[in-house]
Amino acid sequence: MEDQFLNYLFDKPNRKVSIPSNEIISEWAKKVVHFLFPESSGKIFASAEELKKYAIELEHDLFGIISKSCELQHTDCKETSMRFFDQLPELYRILNTDITAIYEGDPAAVSRFEVVRSYPGFYAICFYRIAHLLFNLGIPIIPRILTEHAHSRTGVDIHPAAIIGEYFYIDHGTGIVIGETAVIGQYVKLYQGVTLGALSVRKVLAGVKRHPTVGDRVVIYSGATILGGETVIGHDSIIGGNVWLTESIEPFSTAYHSPIINIRNTKQTS
Numbered sequence: 001m002e003d004q005f006l007n008y009l010f011d012k013p014n015r016k017v018s019i020p021s022n023e024i025i026s027e028w029a030k031k032v033v034h035f036l037f038p039e040s041s042g043k044i045f046a047s048a049e050e051l052k053k054y055a056i057e058l059e060h061d062l063f064g065i066i067s068k069s070c071e072l073q074h075t076d077c078k079e080t081s082m083r084f085f086d087q088l089p090e091l092y093r094i095l096n097t098d099i100t101a102i103y104e105g106d107p108a109a110v111s112r113f114e115v116v117r118s119y120p121g122f123y124a125i126c127f128y129r130i131a132h133l134l135f136n137l138g139i140p141i142i143p144r145i146l147t148e149h150a151h152s153r154t155g156v157d158i159h160p161a162a163i164i165g166e167y168f169y170i171d172h173g174t175g176i177v178i179g180e181t182a183v184i185g186q187y188v189k190l191y192q193g194v195t196l197g198a199l200s201v202r203k204v205l206a207g208v209k210r211h212p213t214v215g216d217r218v219v220i221y222s223g224a225t226i227l228g229g230e231t232v233i234g235h236d237s238i239i240g241g242n243v244w245l246t247e248s249i250e251p252f253s254t255a256y257h258s259p260i261i262n263i264r265n266t267k268q269t270s
């Protein structure tokens with residue numbers, strides 16, 4: 001991360017910015033999450049207006065961060081932070097769909113509150129969704145700092161540019177990679193160790209779609225690796241554990257390995 005920061009300055013040595021530390025940026029995002037989902041199982045905001053009324057401090061902090069990080073004029077920074085702020089009610093709604101997906105999809109989840117407070121998958125999704133909003137607003141570097149913070153804390157690496165639908169479910173969030181140009185539909189479930197990656201990492205492919213498209217209601221079990229920008233997983237499909245897939249599959253498919261497993265009983269018989 002430090003390298004990234006130095007390179008960023010190095011790219012434009014004359015830039016007059018002093019980006020707040022990664023900790024300040026991550027703390028801001030943590031405050032956003034805590035604001036939306038405080039001590040109880042989640043504050044119910046009566047209306048978008050009520051939510052925004054209480055979120056004014058978050059907007060002010062974001063303004064401070066982006067005005068130090070971007071080469072935007074003061075008024076543009078204010079407009080950008082206000083646009084983020086305007087989308088908070090929608091962020092809250094979408095995160096609630098993710099909580100529902102995890103709570104209802106996992107028999108081990110005893111409450112929505114448990115999902116919010118203890119699931120690394122939900123933590124990573126929160127940071128991804130905040131970062132994605134900032135990315136869409138054209139804010140440089142901060143989205144990546146946020147998703148890399150979540151990555152370092154959870155092992156779940158979601159690029160801020162990836163597009164992910166509502167009701168996103170990650171269970172046992174660890175070792176998951178979702179690349180920059182991945183597109184994921186609604187009600188998708190991922191287990192630990194899943195990679196949605198590129199088939200080639202040549203630098204000239206920057207900006208080209210390199211990562212898979214995953215349809216609605218797809219379940220991808222642990223350790224599966226799906227690669228390639230043209231790889232499409234049709235909706236309602238199931239990808240079994242440890243599957244290595246570099247080609248598209250039709251909707252309602254099941255892709256699984258059928259390895260030959262030799263089981264030998266080593267108990268000595270006299």
Ligand SMILES: CC(=O)OC[C@H](N)C(=O)O
Pocket residue numbers: 177178179180196197198199200201210211
């Ligand atoms: C997730 C993944 O494929 O990463 C490889 C490379 N960073 C890229 O984005 O293409």
